[in-house]
Amino acid sequence: MIDVRELTFSYRGRGPNRASSFGMQVQEFTVPVGACTALVGPSGSGKTTLLGLIAGTLRATSGRIVVNDQTITDLDDGDLGRFRLRSVGQVFQAFELLGYLTVAENVLLPWYICGDGGVADVRKRAEDLLQGVGLGSKLNALPGELSQGEQQRVAVCRAMLNKPSLLLADEPTGNLDQENKQNVVDLLLGQARDHDSTLLMVTHDESLLGEFDSVFDMGNVAQPFDVTTRQ
């Protein structure tokens, strides 16, 4: 479950980053355990920021975020890192695969960072995940040798490696054609439902919303404010 209460976030850009100053407030936002939820809204409404706050890559100015009974706003940086590695799978718009690692190694990346579990078991799981998305024959290929749809499937497998209870996807279809968009959304929903993970996906594409359990409009979730005028 995701439970966000009385959350405030503000970022004051300085110098050339002044234009990127941003502030928002979320009074209450809840996603039930195992729900597949889409978050929609115009650019600049704070969707990605909210995802970052829930993942713990951004720090809230005030308020509380609870993910599966863990109050992540109370965690320090080290604990937040461990929380992300063990409980959160993330899929990014630009895939963010490492070009010098093979497909299998990219899926194993969270394990290279945390080192939990035996290498044989983790490797087997990575190969199973890749077989499941039709990339069993490309374990040793480099990301540059794959199509964009294939790269995003690898990114989904990487996010699923540690069997996360929370799957966050930030516009994962933003760089894909229509056919691949549907495939990736189907894959995310399938993986989340198969592993009882809670899925929160940010998207602009309303044609993909039909299969989600719930859809939140960011305009109703968060209220932006001008950080330059607010103390």
Add this chain to the structure above:
Amino acid sequence: MTGALYLGWRYLAHHRFKSSILIASITLMLFLPAATWLLVEDSATALTARADVTPLILGARGSELELVLNTLYFHAESPAEIDNQTLVEAQATGLADVIPIHSRFQAQGAPIVGTSLEYFNFRDLNIAEGRQMGLLGECVIGANVAARLGLVPGESITSSPETVFDIAGVYPLKMTIAGVLARNGTADDDAVFVDVRTAWIIQGLGHGHADLATPGAPVLSRREGMITANASLTQYAEITRDNISAFHFHGSTDSFPLTSIIAVPPDQKNNALLRGRYQDSDSLQLVVPGKVLDDLLETVFAVQNYVILGLAILSLATVAVITLVFLLSQQLRKGEFHTLLRIGASRGYVSVLVASEIGFVFLISALLAVILTLITRYYAMQILQTILTL
């Protein structure tokens, strides 16, 4: 943190070309000063070691260095010659044992050293195969010559003409190999040793041919005890048991040439007395090889210091460029590090990843530099011999 090390290694392996250039630069930066220093130190040790066990060298006035290098290494330009009478006179002083050296000719790339059997005792040279030379025209060869040319006792080696344009010059002499010397890691391994009289034959001061007094000999004219051979008379180009008695020298051997004489006084007193004997000679010089080489090495060490200083400055420039390459690389990889942090890596993990890459590059470079330095050290003597040959 083993994962960070693995990722670092994979990054370097994937960017092979860039990594190789970095490794090559650092390897050279480490290897060149180390190799220069070692090569000079080893060369100095080897040079002085041979010089220190050679008490005195007597030769014609001229370059002391040329005289010492020719006597010790047989490779430098031949110094001005002295005559064999000098050897007789030095021996007659009773102040030292004297060993003739005639080092002027070559045989298939190896210097021919005309000397006496005392040389082998003096240098503690032992026969590994065959026997010591006993007859005119025989030789013993150094271990490296035998290995390089694939020669064994019983086979032969031919002296090389001094110049291919000397059509009126002496014939090359085919010498029988009596024995091969045991390797001792000095210039002796690369030389062909003959009796000094054989060296004189190579120089054309002695020869053998058919007896012109016998009937049927190729004689052009005979008058008043003077016999002129015709053009069909050929000199022997090989000394065998059958023709050795026909070999003879014209004139007194006292006037025959030597390139130098090794003098071995029994003690310091005789050493000093002998040096005094030749101090004021106009045509001869008696030098202490160790001192001559010390003077040379003083110059070499001074040059070495400048070379190492130059290399150190180059190394600083290389370090600056390598640092720049690493910093630019980190800048370009900001996105990758950001991804790692978003997935859950700590900043410490990213630092270890970067440090492991730098560490691997320096470790491999250091390893290569050590291997190259060891190889250089292994071949130091051959490199030194080559330098001396130049």
